[in-house]
Amino acid sequence: MFKSCLFRVLSFQRSFRLLANDRYVRPSIARCSSSKLSTSEAKVNTNNDRPQFPGSRSEWTQKLAFTRNTDYDGIPVYRVMNRDGSIIDESQDPNLGEAKITKIYKGMTLLNTMDRVLYESQRQGRISFYMTSFGEEGTHFGSAAALNDDDLVFGQYREGGVIMWRGFNLQQVMDQCYGNIDGNDKGRQMPVHYGDKNLHFVTISSTLATQMPQAVGAAYHFKRQANGKVVICYFGEGASSEGDAHAALNFAATLDCPIIFFCRNNGYAISTPTHEQYRGDGIAGRGSGYGIASIRVDGNDTLAVYNVTAAARNYCIEESKPVLIEAMTYRIGHHSTSDDSSAYRSVDEVRYWHQQDHPISRLRKYMELKGLWDDAKEKEWKEESRRQVLQAFVAAEKKPKPNVIEMFTDVYNEMPDNLRSQYNDLKAHLKVYKEHYPIKNFNELTEELC
Amino acid sequence: MWMRQNPIFSFLLKKRLNVAFKRRYSTHFNFYPSTVAASEGETNRLNLFQAVNNALDIALASDPSTCIFGEDVAFGGVFRCTIGLQDKYGKDRVFNTPLSEQGIVGFGIGLAVVGATSIAEIQFADYIFPAFDQIVNEASKFRYRSGNHFDCGSLTIRAPCGAVGHGALYHSQSVESFFAHIPGIKVVMPRGPIQAKGLLLSCIRDKNPCIFFEPKILYRVAVEHVPVKDYVLPLSKADVVIEGDHLTMVGWGTQVHILQEVCQMAQDMLNISCEVIDLQTIIPWDKETVINSVKKTGRLLIAHEAPITAGFGAEIAATIQNECFLHLEAPVFRVAGYDTPFPHVYEPFYIPDKWKCFDAVKKLINY
Numbered sequence: 001m002f003k004s005c006l007f008r009v010l011s012f013q014r015s016f017r018l019l020a021n022d023r024y025v026r027p028s029i030a031r032c033s034s035s036k037l038s039t040s041e042a043k044v045n046t047n048n049d050r051p052q053f054p055g056s057r058s059e060w061t062q063k064l065a066f067t068r069n070t071d072y073d074g075i076p077v078y079r080v081m082n083r084d085g086s087i088i089d090e091s092q093d094p095n096l097g098e099a100k101i102t103k104i105y106k107g108m109t110l111l112n113t114m115d116r117v118l119y120e121s122q123r124q125g126r127i128s129f130y131m132t133s134f135g136e137e138g139t140h141f142g143s144a145a146a147l148n149d150d151d152l153v154f155g156q157y158r159e160g161g162v163i164m165w166r167g168f169n170l171q172q173v174m175d176q177c178y179g180n181i182d183g184n185d186k187g188r189q190m191p192v193h194y195g196d197k198n199l200h201f202v203t204i205s206s207t208l209a210t211q212m213p214q215a216v217g218a219a220y221h222f223k224r225q226a227n228g229k230v231v232i233c234y235f236g237e238g239a240s241s242e243g244d245a246h247a248a249l250n251f252a253a254t255l256d257c258p259i260i261f262f263c264r265n266n267g268y269a270i271s272t273p274t275h276e277q278y279r280g281d282g283i284a285g286r287g288s289g290y291g292i293a294s295i296r297v298d299g300n301d302t303l304a305v306y307n308v309t310a311a312a313r314n315y316c317i318e319e320s321k322p323v324l325i326e327a328m329t330y331r332i333g334h335h336s337t338s339d340d341s342s343a344y345r346s347v348d349e350v351r352y353w354h355q356q357d358h359p360i361s362r363l364r365k366y367m368e369l370k371g372l373w374d375d376a377k378e379k380e381w382k383e384e385s386r387r388q389v390l391q392a393f394v395a396a397e398k399k400p401k402p403n404v405i406e407m408f409t410d411v412y413n414e415m416p417d418n419l420r421s422q423y424n425d426l427k428a429h430l431k432v433y434k435e436h437y438p439i440k441n442f443n444e445l446t447e448e449l450c
Numbered sequence: 451m452w453m454r455q456n457p458i459f460s461f462l463l464k465k466r467l468n469v470a471f472k473r474r475y476s477t478h479f480n481f482y483p484s485t486v487a488a489s490e491g492e493t494n495r496l497n498l499f500q501a502v503n504n505a506l507d508i509a510l511a512s513d514p515s516t517c518i519f520g521e522d523v524a525f526g527g528v529f530r531c532t533i534g535l536q537d538k539y540g541k542d543r544v545f546n547t548p549l550s551e552q553g554i555v556g557f558g559i560g561l562a563v564v565g566a567t568s569i570a571e572i573q574f575a576d577y578i579f580p581a582f583d584q585i586v587n588e589a590s591k592f593r594y595r596s597g598n599h600f601d602c603g604s605l606t607i608r609a610p611c612g613a614v615g616h617g618a619l620y621h622s623q624s625v626e627s628f629f630a631h632i633p634g635i636k637v638v639m640p641r642g643p644i645q646a647k648g649l650l651l652s653c654i655r656d657k658n659p660c661i662f663f664e665p666k667i668l669y670r671v672a673v674e675h676v677p678v679k680d681y682v683l684p685l686s687k688a689d690v691v692i693e694g695d696h697l698t699m700v701g702w703g704t705q706v707h708i709l710q711e712v713c714q715m716a717q718d719m720l721n722i723s724c725e726v727i728d729l730q731t732i733i734p735w736d737k738e739t740v741i742n743s744v745k746k747t748g749r750l751l752i753a754h755e756a757p758i759t760a761g762f763g764a765e766i767a768a769t770i771q772n773e774c775f776l777h778l779e780a781p782v783f784r785v786a787g788y789d790t791p792f793p794h795v796y797e798p799f800y801i802p803d804k805w806k807c808f809d810a811v812k813k814l815i816n817y
Contacts, residue, residue, distance in 0.1 A: 202596075203599055205595060214563060250550065
């Protein structure tokens with residue numbers, strides 16, 4: 001107490017000096033990060049045998065030894081069921097119940113069917129771009145099912161299953177990919193950049209890892225509101241090399257934010273394998289360096305992902321601290337429709353994951369063992385899901401694009417004069433040159449120009 | 451406010467009262483204080499950092515979701531702008547972050563996305579560039595790309611900017627034109643304490659992400675009678691500081707004070723009547739006020755500290771030649787920093803001071 005008062009006095013004297021100096025004061029201009037006298041709560045350790053440095057809390061050693069990555073085994077991969085879908089330790093079976101497990105399975109397979117149709121439609125030039133989630137369906141649905149539906153999601157771009165779990169329907173997906181009049185983003189972003197305020201899923205942007213510190217800010221506000229909500233932030237192992245990932249993990253730890261960092265480690269960032277991405281113990285291995293509780297999970301084991309996410313959610317709420325989950329998986333599909341992954345990895349490698357260790361087939365085996373699923377149900381659902389996908393697809397293709405004024409709205413909350421004037425310029429231009437533009441595809445544009 | 455009870459501060463005020471108002475505070479400009487009408491109510495003598503502090507105090511008091519954060523803001527900030535606020539509002543509302551600008555702005559965006567009023571401080575405008583991605587690709591595009599499902603309109607980023615006498619490369623920069631090329635944000639710079647309080651409160655309450663650049667050389671030397679009440683000044687509205695007939699001069703921040711002195715010099719030495727305009731908001735900027743002025747005077751001088759090439763003066767010049775072509779009696783002149791990094795010992799030669807501006811006035815008039 002006495003010391004903190006002393007610090008406060010010193011601090012005030014320091015401010016007096018600054019004020020008293022009429023000219024610009026040189027010390028205050030220096031980039032100052034250590035001026036924490038008045039707020040520092042560091043306790044001075046009374047045991048003089050221990051180091052007193054404010055920056056750490058460790059003991060002395062007389063042994064000169066570097067700490068090396070190889071000193072430790074990697075963080076183990078938590079799993080619940082083996083590749084045959086049988087539970088390894090019965091105490092770990094979440095026993096989700098028929099309705100929930102069926103919803104998860106149907107969601108994963110619907111996403112898979114949708115991915116196939118949209119991937120093909122891009123190949124045919126009907127949409128401009130697409131990214132599949134092949135092999136990572138388990139990470140989406142396992143984690144989404146363990147959260148509350150009003151927990152806020154910040155994603156990267158390969159988390160379509162999470163927003164679908166919340167109720168983003170096939171029509172909304174298709175409308176966004178087509179950029180038509182009903183797309184949530186009014187045709188402004190590339191396909192697969194989903195988002196929906198009502199579903200608490202923050203709109204995706206292409207810039208990698210930028211969502212990470214943002215998610216921390218949102219979690220901080222939730223903590224202040226004490227609203228019982230957490231934030232989950234998804235990202236790939238490649239994105240975790242960005243500076244924003246570092247900032248986010250560090251901010252979340254120092255500001256005690258209730259956030260789940262969920263890393264999808266699928267082995268590749270486009271063509272770059274993980275051994276060119278990092279040399280540590282993956283992403284989970286970084287957690288303790290930031291003071292963040294961390295865990296590694298089998299991302300192809302949907303039940304393990306569920307358990308881990310549910311436990312992380314509880315930890316976030318109870319401790320008001322961040323958690324880091326690294327879900328190990330494999331990107332079975334190409335990075336995107338603009339990528340041919342056979343240029344940098346073998347077909348055999350992909351085939352292994354597709355045939356031997358796939359989240360969908362594993363969950364199906366688990367359900368069959370429990371008597372919750374069979375071939376007849378599979379056949380019926382396959383046909384039904386394909387019908388639903390194609391129906392939404394055809395409907396989306398027929399819808400017009402939004403009116404071109406939407407190119408100018410929402411830049412600001414109100415359209416400023418320069419944008420109003422630029423919109424008027426464009427319309428005047430189109431009146432003269434309309435035959436050179438695709439005006440008939442855009443809502444009400446033909447009528448406005450004639 | 452604690453400063454008013456502080457004996458040294460009172461002494462300072464007394465000392466200042468005894469000297470001429472246009473005394474020399476620095477090597478390159480005199481501060482020309484603004485005044486407000488008596489109808490604005492009670493006023494306090496505040497310098498610019500105190501006016502900022504006062505605005506932040508009001509923002510925290512009037513909206514419980516407001517948080518202020520950045521490097522070293524907890525103890526009051528390296529420029530004293532946040533002094534006393536943590537004690538008054540708590541550690542969860544005014545707090546230090548780790549030393550990471552991209553983290554600060556990203557964190558601020560996230561707070562704003564969930565509806566909190568988010569006031570981030572970047573310690574010097576020179577260090578805003580690590581956050582450039584978060585500003586240009588994220589903050590500015592949040593509303594647009596989400597179809598208005600999400601926005602970060604309640605985010606304000608404050609950063610000290612501009613020349614300070616000895617700041618050299620990384621404590622002197624005027625970076626506004628980098629941000630003028632970003633649709634979706636607002637960029638604002640005040641010229642004194644009255645404008646700082648009103649414009650900052652506008653930025654904080656505006657429904658769009660705003661960057662508020664505070665000319666750091668004015669933090670202590672700029673003292674004015676600032677209204678005590680909670681008030682806002684409109685964004686995207688330039689302020690005609692001095693009316694005149696023969697020539698229009700446009701600047702912002704510290705440069706407005708140089709232009710006011712040049713206006714006086716032109717009157718005294720050339721018998722020329724100049725109109726001085728403080729742009730105040732860089733984007734979206736008030737074209738109408740500048741256009742109307744140039745249509746009246748026929749001549750335009752734009753001055754800013756930032757380097758001349760692709761500085762914001764270029765945008766104004768291009769717009770004016772387009773809108774006022776038939777009214778212009780001379781080319782639009784720009785007096786600005788040179789296209790070099792901001793140097794240490796050469797600062798007196800680098801800045802667009804009153805003599806460079808005065809010379810431009812002479813050339814414009816004699817064109």
